Amino acid sequence: MREVAIIGVGLTKFGELWDQNIRDMFAEAALKAMADAKVDKIDSLYVGAMSGGLYAYQEHLGSLMADYIGQAGVPAARVESACSSGAQAARMAYYEIASGASDIVLVGGVEKMWDVDDGTFVLATAADQEYEAYNGVTFPGLYAMMAQVYMQRYGLTREELAAVPIKSHKHAVHNPYAQYPFEIDLKAVLSAAPVADPLRLLDCSPITDGAAAIIMAPLEIAKNFTDKPVKIKGIGAATGPIALHDHKDLTRLDAVRLSAERAYKAAGASPSDISFVEVHDCFSIAEILVAEELGFFDYGTAGKAIAEGQATYGGKVVINPSGGLKAKGHPVGATGVAQLIEATLQLQGRAGKRQIENIKLGMTQNMGGSGGSSVVNILEAI
């Protein structure tokens, strides 16, 4: 198997993109990535999107996007794994390149979420449609039920939980692509509209339009395109039960733990080697649970550690320097790719005012549903 690197990145602004449709957004990000990698021809295309059909009434995104990025004729397919669609698409590209089948592969993630009125319904299709969503539960509701057990078992306070979005917004201030590049305070979190007790509006990632794209290539030719390729040192992916009620322990995300174990093993690394991680903080509680499953904190301690500043600059590990899903925005299918872009920019020293110094390794973690799927990447600057 060949080693694989990221050689170019491209992003749209995240937010309410009223003037762009799904193909416009995708093309903008993809063409930026191709320009960044200085390629004008790709061998293959993967599109990560959760629900082109329900959000934009458009399926067959592989064909559409290949055409609209000027690459008609290339093999292309859309990859879906709910909110982890983006990282799953990159994973497909990774193996296609590692196997020797393709050299230059474009991976784009996209979601057009503001064209529908009832986005809550669409997101809930990532849960068990017949046995969870049918009975009225929403995604915030599922994570709220994890939070209830966690807070009761470990004594995490509502104020400590609020530290997660407060930190994310602080990080996003320096991210020009972020949907919400401004700070929020404790009072704002605690007085935000209730969504699913104990979660309030500012515990939840927003509805976002956006696209993200990367160009991947075999490491052996990566230097032909960029001085600073970023090597994917290890990938790990795993599944868990789609229904939260089938999790043996409602505070554990087995798929995240398994995907992390596999990524650490593939990379020959351990949590102490990781300088920063982009995690799937779809809700405040998710960041806490994921940080524990990734091995950065013991079970039951991540909430307090984040509240004490252990997950920001100067702490144990910087979690979500981009602002995370909460503040950067969460265009579902684009998120996994956008996480890889933040990791690439950090490892290449291109992260501007949010640059982390003395990075050893970077990590991304992208999750589908209430822990039904997870992909972890460990990345290294070459």
Added chain:
Amino acid sequence: MVGIVGYGSYVPRYSIKISTITDQWGENASTVENGLLLTEKTVPGRDEDSLTIAVQAAKYALQRAQIDPQKIGAVYIGSESHPYVVKPSGTILADALGIGPDVHTADFEFACKAGSEAMFVAYSHVKSGNMEYALGIGADTSQGAPGDALEYAASAGGSAFIFGTENVIADVIETHSYATDTADFWRREAEKYPRHGGRFTGDPAYFKHVLNSASIVMEKAKMKASDFAHAVFHMPNGRFPRKAGKTLGFTSEQMQQGLVVSLMGNTYSGSSITGFSAILDILKPGERALLVSFGSGAGSDSFIFEATDKIVDVQNKAPQIWDQLKSSRIYLTYGQYVAYRKKIQFNN
């Protein structure tokens, strides 16, 4: 003998006080309460309809009967509020209760006597030997237009009765039905609320049919009012059944237990039969009860029952109706009530 082997009643936990409704329409609460002899009425929860009510009542009946639901050969439900105009209620009930698919179902509508009709047909099937057990249910989420007199009484609830020949708790001694075409109360296709003939609903409708039906059934059984421990007559309000009973020679003590209308309101197809269910809750072995329904349009079914020794074994196997009416009530505001009952227009 053929008789009841299990019974059950259910009312939603929600109620509205008559005074809440009179406040809305500028009427005097005590005038209305004294006129109708009721102080509150039940309201279905937002996730309840005549079918969910019927299922709960039938589950209580099965709890008391302790029989395999698969042995029930027929499911009949009478209601003025079948959730579908076209699509059977009976199939939903049968599937929810684990009855069938080898089952006969039919949905009855005959204004407020659809429930006793369902009982009548269920009883007849068992009596004829067509089947071992048959289930008859009356349940309603009654309609009454805002501001109309009906709004003070139209309520929600239902009762279910399983007829059989083994382990009977109350034998059917006699029945009679009496019907003429009388347009005292009606609701046309696609209309949300019924209309009625005001005082024409009284003597020519309710009293004519109830008194004839009751007198004839007692005559057939060679019984008089004093032969009964309890009697119940359809309860459009608290006044009509008392007057009917008194005319037939029943005392207020004989009618007290069945007058659930005071807290329940008029549960249309579930009205008289839920009063009868309240009687079964306390009926003693050997005691007799008279059940007289009334349905506008118009007709009346009468049943004479006599309790067996077995009745005392089942009375506490499921919640009793007066307990339900008196405990953990949640009282609604008029605004909640109109939203719960979908009396305001929503977007689709």
Added chain:
Amino acid sequence: MANSQRYTREIPHRFRLEAQKFEDGFVSLPNRYISPSGCKNFEKITLSGKGKILSYTIISTPSDQFKLIKPFPVAIIETEEGARLTAMITDTPFEKVKIGANVELVFRKIMEEGHSGIINYGYKAIVI
């Protein structure tokens, strides 16, 4: 939103709580051909409807189909047979909805598909 054919298919599970108990101990309310850990042998059971709350939330921002009944509690319930399921809590004051509370499942209307579509019934839980 479940169209009539999708809805009809799930009736045995939603109306009567028909479930499967696999030899490895896993109890499934939805139909499965094999348990998550690979056991193919099972017996059919009917859940009693009694269980306890493992976790819950009060949903204030539901999807459009439930917006007229908000806010409402939803819970993850473990039945006495060991089946796990997600259900709305009905007819219960919010302060009684707690982890560990005992519940009983009842047959209720889950949603209506607009004015003219089918009515979706199923199970909800009441804290007892």
